[in-house]
Amino acid sequence: MNTLHKNDIIRLRIEALAFGGQGVAHTDEGFTVFVRNALPEQEVDVKIVKKRKNYAEAIINRVVSASRFQVEPRCSYYGACGGCLLQHLDYAEQLVQKQRQVIETIEHIGGFQDLTMLSIMPSPEQYYYRNKMEFSFSNRRWLTHSEISSQQIFDNNFCLGLHAPGRFDKVVDVHCCFLLSERSNLVLNQIRAFAKNSQLAPYTTQDHSGYWRFVVIRESKQLDGMMVNLVTAADSAGDRLLEQLAQQLTTTFPFITTVVHNINKKKAQIAVGDEERILFGPGYIEEKLDDLIYRISANSFFQTNSAQAENMYRLIAQWGDFNKDQVVYDLYCGAGSIALFIANKVQKVVGFEIVAQALRDAELNSRINRIANCEFVEGDLKDQFADPAKVLARYDWPAIIIIDPPRSGMHPSLPDKIVQLQPNTIFYVSCNPATLARDLKLICQDKYRIDLIQPIDMFPHTAHCETVVRLLKK
Ligand SMILES: C[S@@+](CC[C@H](N)C(=O)[O-])C[C@H]1O[C@@H](n2cnc3c(N)ncnc32)[C@H](O)[C@@H]1O
Incomplete structure (x- = not known):
């Protein structure tokens, strides 16, 4: 007691x-x-x-x-902003802690014992490593300690920035973030000034009124390109304003290559629209990983740390021990990033994905890179794999299955369907050790064993950790 x-x-x-x-x-x-x-x-x-x-x-x-690992946070919003919870911890110690968490979580939740794991792969960059950031508009500004102690008067009814830790209703007005790029801060601040000057208010979930919802900035790290995605509620007066904003932004910042407008008519606070308008440029940006070009639209998933994603895909390409006789399934394939990366090593890759726009990008990406042996299939994986015999008949037996689900992991029905397909090797790529451990337990049972575990730091200064696990058939 x-x-x-x-x-x-x-x-x-x-x-x-x-x-x-x-x-x-x-x-x-x-x-x-x-x-x-x-x-x-x-x-x-x-x-x-x-x-x-x-x-x-x-x-x-x-x-x-004090802790001997404590360092001075670089960012003035540290503590108030929920973006980088570990900025006060020395980077080497962040890695030690993440490594330990991954193994403990897999052992504890997955029920595995005596696992060995490779040393965590540090991120090539610790700041400015992201290629995408999502900023929220709000009429409920969360003040930092220094803002409170400055005794200035702030307009608490309009802000654009990142959420306070664990507070989905409160937003810190962020003028400078060290995660995306220095120039993206200039863009963010100009959008804030324009939006604040407009007669339109931030959208609020209190009564679902207001117009401004999110700004998503996407930037190519290896090529030149920046996408500004303005996400709003529906309002035709606002739509005309956005055309002016797009013109103003692209005149001031010639490095912006495209501006898109996503109109979210739903109550759910997500930065995805029911309709998309292209206000400037082609409506997408391109990123380069190894010698492949990836076209990325506003609503397609793409790993947010380009340099580290390249390292991760190289690792899968190396560990896969692929050959030209193999069919590979890429589950939760997004815009086809992994499928295309390994395509030239195998007979065929079949990618499965639920977001239609991501699949259109995947197909375009195949054509841009002159890859002819990838097929992409749209739908919810739990439905697509409901009958494994039909999957086999339609797409051939997969020697290797790569699984890269969202944070929530796989649908509970899927691990068993995958085991029924009997691939020789399974790669599980995860950004959430807890759901990874849960799903590994369901997949392994007495049929598969964990062979290699590689934690990868995709998100320095946050508590998140990516992991690649290779499973082999027993
Ligand atoms: C972590 S991302 C992986 C994307 C890709 N493998 C990559 O590396 O860029 C997860 C993907 O799963 C997709 N997804 C989520 N739920 C799904 C479902 N039920 N069925 C199929 N795809 C789904 C998402 O749209 C997203 O593209």
């Missing part, structure tokens, strides 16, 4: 970072406490803010002794 209560103040030594980035510590009785913003080896006085049966959550009241 533990004697901890909400609002208790206790002293703890932080042992490690838990999945999600919180510090983890144990009381003298062995009770687990997760501490927000804490760092490994810190000694802290904490206040318990939540008490559950098996764990408690706490916030730091006072740091008694």
Whole structure:
């Protein structure tokens, strides 16, 4: 029985970072406490803010002794902005913590034992590594500590930036972000000034009124190209304004190669439109990985860290031990990035994906790169794989299956269908160790074994970690 209560103040030594980035510590009785913003080896006085049966959550009241891994965050929004939760942790230690989390999660949730894992692959860049950022408009501005202490008066009813940690209703007004590129900040600030000057308000989920919803900036890291995607509610007066905004932006910033307008008529706060208008340029940008060119539209998935995505695809190409007799399935193929990367090594790749626009990009990408042995199929994977015998009859037996699902992992019916197809090798690419572990458990059973695990840091300063796992048939 533990004697901890909400609002208790206790002293703890932080042992490690838990999945999600919180510090983890144990009381003298062995009770687990997760501490927000804490760092490994810190000694802290904490206040318990939540008490559950098996764990408690706490916030730091006072740091008694600092962590030797603590560094000065580069960004002035650090702490208020939910973008980079680990910027105060030395990068080498971020890697140590992520590596440990991946193995512990796979062992704990997946029920595996004595796994060995390769050393985590550091990101080639620690700042300005992203090729895409999504900024939100809001009428509920979240002030940083320095903004509050400056005693200036701020307009709290209009802001454009990133969400406060865990607060989907509060947005920090971000003028400078170190994740995308320096020039993208100039674009962001001009859009904010224009939108604020308009007579239109930010969209709000309080009563679903307002116009401005998101700005998504996408940028090629290896080629020249920037896409500005303005996501709004439906309003014809606003549509005319956006045409002016597009003209203003492309005149001021000649490096913007395309501007698109996505109109989201739904209540759900997502940066995807029901309709898309191209306001300037071709409506897409192109990125280069190895010697392949990828065309990317506003709503297609593309890995956000181009340099690290290239490293990851090279790893799959190398580990696949592919040959020209093999058929490969690429599940959750997006715009065909992995399929095209390995196409010249195999007989045929069949890509499966739910987003039609991504598949159009995948087909175009095949043509641009003169690749003729990839086929892309649209639909929900749980329906496409409902009958494995039909899949085999239609697309041939896959010697290798590559699975790269969204954070939520695979539909629960899918692991069994994949096992029924009996590929020799399965690659599971995941951005969420918890769903990865759950799905590996379902796939492996007595049929497959984990052969190689490679954690990859795609997202420095965040608590996220990418992992590639190779499974072999027993
Ligand atoms: C993590 S991305 C991987 C994309 C691609 N493999 C790459 O590296 O660029 C996951 C993809 O799964 C797609 N997706 C999500 N749910 C799906 C489903 N139920 N059926 C098929 N595809 C789905 C998404 O649209 C997205 O393109």
